Amino acid sequence: MKDINVLLDYLDELYPDARCELVYHKDYELLIATVLSAQCTDKRVNQITEILWKKYDIFSLAHADISEVEEIIRPLGSFTKKARYIVQIAQRLVEDYNGKVPNDRVYLESLPGVGRKTCNVVLSNLFDVPAIAVDTHVERVSKRLSLASKKDSVQVVEKKLMKKFPKEKWSKLHHQLVLFGRYQCKAVKPECENCKLKDFCKYSK
Numbered sequence: 001m002k003d004i005n006v007l008l009d010y011l012d013e014l015y016p017d018a019r020c021e022l023v024y025h026k027d028y029e030l031l032i033a034t035v036l037s038a039q040c041t042d043k044r045v046n047q048i049t050e051i052l053w054k055k056y057d058i059f060s061l062a063h064a065d066i067s068e069v070e071e072i073i074r075p076l077g078s079f080t081k082k083a084r085y086i087v088q089i090a091q092r093l094v095e096d097y098n099g100k101v102p103n104d105r106v107y108l109e110s111l112p113g114v115g116r117k118t119c120n121v122v123l124s125n126l127f128d129v130p131a132i133a134v135d136t137h138v139e140r141v142s143k144r145l146s147l148a149s150k151k152d153s154v155q156v157v158e159k160k161l162m163k164k165f166p167k168e169k170w171s172k173l174h175h176q177l178v179l180f181g182r183y184q185c186k187a188v189k190p191e192c193e194n195c196k197l198k199d200f201c202k203y204s205k
Helices: 004-014 027-036 042-055 066-076 079-097 106-108 116-127 136-144 154-162 167-183
Strands: none
Touching: 004 167, 027 042, 027 079, 027 116, 042 066, 066 079, 066 154, 106 116, 116 154, 136 154, 136 167, 154 167
16 A cells, blocks of 8 residues: 555544543553453453452452452453463562553563563553554454555564554554454455445455
8 A cells, every 4th residue: 555644544534533442440451451352352351351350459360369360251262371361460560560550561571461462552552652553453454455465474564564654643543453454344244345445455356
């Protein structure tokens, strides 16, 4: 896609106030929710974290019975692994930062279950750090619009998007691409007919 302004204008038209759809009220709630969202919808995660945070805060989660946490998050899939991750994250945050999430990429990526995508989501939303988190939606849209190549890894997709778009656009663009991929440019039966980007799209052709 050569004219990125066409894309930016269209995304602004569709999602002028794009933001994270995970519900959170405290910094650690966003971090935990993002870890739980792997291979799961934000809507489902929001339903489960509402239950989770009624039972725990970051301090009680650090001392939680793993089996009880597993039972709460079971509907999210991979619940055994995710329960272990979020309890260990709580333990680390309590021990190292009194339960706060630091603005520290190296530290965050050292936490169990936290990769670059999760870290980008957290830094962008909590600390306004310019970042593009490449999830399945962002990856799919980027490749369909030739912003990246089909064979590119998520890391390469991220680097290409960062190179093509102004830094001040990164964080909002990430949310817009997620929403566009989630609701318009879907994996199955994308809504191509009325899409203003179909002339640029490999899939629609």
